[in-house]
Amino acid sequence: LHKEKKIMPNKIIGFSKLSRVEKIDWLNKNILDDSHQVKLILDKYLNSNKDIQAIHDSFSENSISNFYLPYSVSPNFLINDKIYTVPLVTEESSVVAALSNAAKFWFDKGGFKTEVKSFTKKGQIHFSFDGDKNILEEFIKINEKEILKSTDIIAKNMKKRGGGISSIQLIDKTDELKNYFQLSVDFNTSDSMGANFINSCLESMSKKIKELSDEYFKKNNYGINIIMSILSNYTPDCIVESYAECDINDLVDIANIEPKEFAEKMKYAFDIAKIDISRAVTHNKGIMNGIDAILIATGNDFRAVEAGIHAYASSNSKYQSLSECSISGNKFRLSLKIPLSVGTVGGITDLHPLVKLSLQILDNPSSKDLMCIIASVGLAQNFAAVKSLITSGIQEGHMKMHLINLLIKNNASEEQIRKAKTYFLNKEINSSSVNQFLKLNK
Numbered sequence: 001l002h003k004e005k006k007i008m009p010n011k012i013i014g015f016s017k018l019s020r021v022e023k024i025d026w027l028n029k030n031i032l033d034d035s036h037q038v039k040l041i042l043d044k045y046l047n048s049n050k051d052i053q054a055i056h057d058s059f060s061e062n063s064i065s066n067f068y069l070p071y072s073v074s075p076n077f078l079i080n081d082k083i084y085t086v087p088l089v090t091e092e093s094s095v096v097a098a099l100s101n102a103a104k105f106w107f108d109k110g111g112f113k114t115e116v117k118s119f120t121k122k123g124q125i126h127f128s129f130d131g132d133k134n135i136l137e138e139f140i141k142i143n144e145k146e147i148l149k150s151t152d153i154i155a156k157n158m159k160k161r162g163g164g165i166s167s168i169q170l171i172d173k174t175d176e177l178k179n180y181f182q183l184s185v186d187f188n189t190s191d192s193m194g195a196n197f198i199n200s201c202l203e204s205m206s207k208k209i210k211e212l213s214d215e216y217f218k219k220n221n222y223g224i225n226i227i228m229s230i231l232s233n234y235t236p237d238c239i240v241e242s243y244a245e246c247d248i249n250d251l252v253d254i255a256n257i258e259p260k261e262f263a264e265k266m267k268y269a270f271d272i273a274k275i276d277i278s279r280a281v282t283h284n285k286g287i288m289n290g291i292d293a294i295l296i297a298t299g300n301d302f303r304a305v306e307a308g309i310h311a312y313a314s315s316n317s318k319y320q321s322l323s324e325c326s327i328s329g330n331k332f333r334l335s336l337k338i339p340l341s342v343g344t345v346g347g348i349t350d351l352h353p354l355v356k357l358s359l360q361i362l363d364n365p366s367s368k369d370l371m372c373i374i375a376s377v378g379l380a381q382n383f384a385a386v387k388s389l390i391t392s393g394i395q396e397g398h399m400k401m402h403l404i405n406l407l408i409k410n411n412a413s414e415e416q417i418r419k420a421k422t423y424f425l426n427k428e429i430n431s432s433s434v435n436q437f438l439k440l441n442k
């Protein structure tokens with residue numbers, strides 16, 4: 001309360017050139033309270049193995065330590081008749097426990113069946129053109145081969161792996177924005193997520209387009225102005241679907257609720273998420289709890305996947321839930337269809353030791369295999385969340401984890417933790433009740 005008001009730090013030039021210790025000193029002097037505590041904390045989380053630390057430092061600029069998150073595994077995933085143990089990185093308590101329960105539950109019912117429906121990714125060259133559209137179309141048609149040829153060196157290895165550019169298309173957007181055209185390029189990036197490959201191809205193509213068009217349009221006094229060339233994280237043509245189904249009578253032993261009532265309640269909960277945006281976002285967040293955790297563990301770009309999936313959830317011009325629940329006769333079915341652009345080679349998959357390990361745990365999947373696994377994890381997580389919501393509520397599970405966190409924070413012994421788990425079964429869990437318990441159970 002009585003802390004002196006801090007002065008804003010001055011703008012610093014050349015921060016990235018400072019050594020790690022100098023960076024920490026700067027933080028200490030300019031933002032923190034100039035104590036040695038900061039360096040001690042940051043040092044504690046450095047890896048004692050210099051080689052490993054060097055790998056981590058290479059991932060980002062201005063790295064001064066490591067930020068740890070739990071690395072977990074969830075066994076018993078039966079996906080397309082193969083059993084997987086899934087590596088997960090998440091800080092959210094209950095996510096892994098709930099997922100493991102769902103995997104175990106569906107294991108006995110045939111597991112998850114999943115299929116990659118399409119596998120095309122897109123990049124765009126955005127440009128403005130102030131001339132006759134017909135002449136532009138003619139220019140692209142005449143020069144298509146040469147434009148594509150400009151990617152030959154970049155695409156050589158990708159072609160060997162079965163990937164490459166599959167088509168290009170000129171799109172007229174002048175109705176929406178004056179002079180605006182796109183060259184939309186479809187790619188198959190094989191087992192890589194393909195961001196670098198796509199962006200390199202696009203940049204090479206746009207250079208070629210500029211070069212050829214300057215010459216071509218000289219006589220008409222028209223010009224192509226390249227605005228930008230970049231992949232799209234919206235991947236509605238790179239789709240995977242996963243489903244799980246069982247006989248309604250097999251939905252037994254779920255939190256004291258009759259199978260038929262459980263099935264109907266779950267369907268109703270899924271239907272709510274189809275029509276109500278506020279619920280749809282939370283429903284989809286539950287799906288993403290599992291998806292993000294495996295994306296991080298396998299070194300994939302979770303921001304890209306998140307952006308693409310949420311855009312897809314809005315593709316009916318209204319944001320909706322991504323998964324479906326249906327009851328047909330005695331059959332109960334859950335399914336999830338999502339766009340997923342992921343890789344199992346390239347990026348940090350070859351660099352991060354834990355990412356390599358994750359892929360080994362998953363039996364070195366192809367990117368299509370990984371799409372299938374991720375969609376099934378998302379569906380299992382979704383089932384687990386809605387199952388809790390329509391039966392016990394989610395706080396029961398969360399509070400169990402909260403209790404452990406409070407006990408650990410208060411340096412409880414293993415014996416105290418064991419006793420507390422029983423003691424708090426039917427009691428309010430908060431910091432004062434936990435403190436009180438620890439005082440009485442020294």
Ligand code: MEV
Pocket residue numbers: 092282283284285286287289385386389394
């Ligand atoms: C919490 O992280 C996720 C849930 O809110 C998902 C849902 O409501 O379906 C439980």
